[in-house]
Amino acid sequence: MSSSATVTDSYFWRVLDGLPDNDLVLDMVLGIILSVSTVILAATSYRMMRLVLLQKACEAGPSSSISAPTASVKGSGRRPSLYVMASFVMFFLFLAATIIYWTKAFLSMKETLCLLRHLPFDRDIARVALQHDSEETRLLVSGCRTTLWKGRIINDLDNALCLAFAILAQLFLFIADGLLVYRCYQVFVNVRLVYIPVIVIYAVYFGVSMLQLYPPMKATSEVVNLKSGPFYAVWLATSITINIVVTAAITTQILLELIDSIIDESQDDEQNLRALSLVDRRWYKRTRKHLFRSIGLHDPTTKFPGQKQREQDAEAPCHRLLEILESRPLLRRSIKEFSIVSKTDSQTGLCGWSQPCPTVINILPLLPAVRSFILVDCSYFLRLANLHPALRHAVFNFMSRPSVTAIWLRDIADVDILPIIQKSHLKTLYLGNVHFGTEFDPPLPPSVHHEAASGQDSSSQSSELISATGPAFLQILDIWGSGDVFKNILQLTNNPDTRISLTRLRELRMGVLFFDEAMEESWNTFLDTCAEHVEKYVVYDGGHLRTPDLPEDVDPFPRSVFAFTRFPQLKDLKVVIPTRYFQWFDEHNVTPILLEALEQLSQSSRSSSSCFLETLKIEFTLYNSMCEWVGEPVSLSDIVIRFSQDGTLWKGLDRVLGNSESGSLSALEDVTITLDLASSDPPVEEEVWERAKGAILDRMPSIGDRINLRALF
Numbered sequence: 001m002s003s004s005a006t007v008t009d010s011y012f013w014r015v016l017d018g019l020p021d022n023d024l025v026l027d028m029v030l031g032i033i034l035s036v037s038t039v040i041l042a043a044t045s046y047r048m049m050r051l052v053l054l055q056k057a058c059e060a061g062p063s064s065s066i067s068a069p070t071a072s073v074k075g076s077g078r079r080p081s082l083y084v085m086a087s088f089v090m091f092f093l094f095l096a097a098t099i100i101y102w103t104k105a106f107l108s109m110k111e112t113l114c115l116l117r118h119l120p121f122d123r124d125i126a127r128v129a130l131q132h133d134s135e136e137t138r139l140l141v142s143g144c145r146t147t148l149w150k151g152r153i154i155n156d157l158d159n160a161l162c163l164a165f166a167i168l169a170q171l172f173l174f175i176a177d178g179l180l181v182y183r184c185y186q187v188f189v190n191v192r193l194v195y196i197p198v199i200v201i202y203a204v205y206f207g208v209s210m211l212q213l214y215p216p217m218k219a220t221s222e223v224v225n226l227k228s229g230p231f232y233a234v235w236l237a238t239s240i241t242i243n244i245v246v247t248a249a250i251t252t253q254i255l256l257e258l259i260d261s262i263i264d265e266s267q268d269d270e271q272n273l274r275a276l277s278l279v280d281r282r283w284y285k286r287t288r289k290h291l292f293r294s295i296g297l298h299d300p301t302t303k304f305p306g307q308k309q310r311e312q313d314a315e316a317p318c319h320r321l322l323e324i325l326e327s328r329p330l331l332r333r334s335i336k337e338f339s340i341v342s343k344t345d346s347q348t349g350l351c352g353w354s355q356p357c358p359t360v361i362n363i364l365p366l367l368p369a370v371r372s373f374i375l376v377d378c379s380y381f382l383r384l385a386n387l388h389p390a391l392r393h394a395v396f397n398f399m400s401r402p403s404v405t406a407i408w409l410r411d412i413a414d415v416d417i418l419p420i421i422q423k424s425h426l427k428t429l430y431l432g433n434v435h436f437g438t439e440f441d442p443p444l445p446p447s448v449h450h451e452a453a454s455g456q457d458s459s460s461q462s463s464e465l466i467s468a469t470g471p472a473f474l475q476i477l478d479i480w481g482s483g484d485v486f487k488n489i490l491q492l493t494n495n496p497d498t499r500i501s502l503t504r505l506r507e508l509r510m511g512v513l514f515f516d517e518a519m520e521e522s523w524n525t526f527l528d529t530c531a532e533h534v535e536k537y538v539v540y541d542g543g544h545l546r547t548p549d550l551p552e553d554v555d556p557f558p559r560s561v562f563a564f565t566r567f568p569q570l571k572d573l574k575v576v577i578p579t580r581y582f583q584w585f586d587e588h589n590v591t592p593i594l595l596e597a598l599e600q601l602s603q604s605s606r607s608s609s610s611c612f613l614e615t616l617k618i619e620f621t622l623y624n625s626m627c628e629w630v631g632e633p634v635s636l637s638d639i640v641i642r643f644s645q646d647g648t649l650w651k652g653l654d655r656v657l658g659n660s661e662s663g664s665l666s667a668l669e670d671v672t673i674t675l676d677l678a679s680s681d682p683p684v685e686e687e688v689w690e691r692a693k694g695a696i697l698d699r700m701p702s703i704g705d706r707i708n709l710r711a712l713f
Helices: 002-017 024-057 080-121 123-131 135-142 156-187 192-212 220-225 232-265 270-277 281-291 315-327 329-334 357-366 389-399 446-457 483-492 517-529 591-603 636-644 647-658 686-698
Strands: 294-298 337-342 372-377 406-413 428-434 476-480 507-511 536-540 572-577 615-621 670-676 707-712
Touching: 024 080, 232 270, 232 281, 270 281, 281 329, 294 315, 315 329, 315 357, 357 389, 372 389, 428 483, 483 517, 591 647, 636 686, 670 686, 686 707
Parallel strands: 294 337, 337 372, 372 406, 406 428, 428 476, 476 507, 507 536, 536 572, 572 615, 615 670, 670 707
Antiparallel strands: none
């Protein structure tokens, strides 16, 4: 009896411990882990897909305005859709692996119960198992699907399940580690010496893993457990290496990205940026991109609002900037915007920064990363002809760089625009009160400029700046008070020798200041030839009047700038109405012109619904000088209340926008009306604004609940 009990006990432990196929505890644990991972992957995939769909829905936003040019800081590219697709693939792999593994665990549990149930009645087979420790006997005794009472093996299903699980597991590892390598590429895209070894490691890892799945195998368990084969050590070493290296690199980069996010949140706060730059060297590198993103040479006699009077020596800031750029080469890459703001002497005709001419010439070559160049004169009298020839040549060469994609010129005469528009790299152009000669001299005829252009083509201009693929298309144009220049650009836009074309313009900003006959003629030509692709149109004041207290000296509002129906692709419309065009000046009253233009737009039809107007913004600017123009002693608060009670304006807007069920305004989604009170002194109280807001909404019952009415204090 004792002998029989010994045989039975030995057989029992041989069944439960002898073979890995019946490790129920491991099967249960792995099954639970797979199930939890499947649920996590399902939730993650759903959330990632939802975020990507929301991002794509909000992706087509209008480009930023150039009225206040700033250099944008771009990060490394991201492909969220790739991660979503990979996440869904891994989810389905995990789901299939979970089903397979639970099926295998269920069959193994059923087999174990069968063995335990037949244990007392099969001692002869047990003795054979103890005496003959061979592969056939072990499979006969405890194979995954053994029928003890018939003495035969049904093991094909077990082999198929194990092989399927092994393939799914390997595919999952390939995708997971592939995503890690792709993320490593995003992190180290600019450090190829780090990225290339990671790719080599992953390639070896992938190849060895594929060899592990290559048939034939002695047993299916070799595929799952990887306990045999000459490549096991290499596979294990490469797998551990790639995961440790990539995970460590990504973890380190994630910390740096968190630091960068903290710094980017304070990019508009110079004081905070200076404090953050003192924390650590890594913090300093990021803050440097924001602190030195935009620099400029300003005339020391020019005093800006909120700034202290600067030193009178014009050479000091130039020399200081030159010393900084020469001593810190890495700093040069952070400068994306460079501005020169001068103040011309009315007697000598020389501007402040033209005196230290050699210093400025030496500064310009040390700015290789500049994307936006700004040249402004504060006295409305800068003539480039008065500059030193070497300095003038250096400035034009700087604007002709392929890296300079935005040029900002204001209040400048003697500008030869041809060298600029012949460059195919230009995407944004701002021209404010820019002329070929002075404002009192007639502009040069186009033939003179053609001759000048042919002469300059044979000069030292680099041939790489001339596009060989035809003209490039300007994307953003901001122009006011530059009729002669505008006219010549339009005349040359279809010329084969011109490398810039206005026919594919996406954003147009038109200022109404100094809208003379030349501007009127050029504007009509533009509407006939270049308005087809404009998607965003802004009508605004432009510059500032030299005599803001004399509204009677201002020309009447140009009606032609409200030709909204001439833009078939228009989606975003913004109208900024300056103070001098309000209703209390009859000859300047813009209200009937605006209402008529909007009504024509609402009655017009377009061929495609995607071309309907989507955003409408109307902004009214109120200044303290209006209190004197009214002709009676009133405050700006009284002006705001009086303006809010203008029934003609508000009821007219309510009628036009409220009856826009058809036409180009039928798809209007965002209507914003703004009162700009930021220049008021003393400031308008919020209580006054609330009263004015209520009065405006009372006069707009049809669309009052659909508009965004706000004030800027």
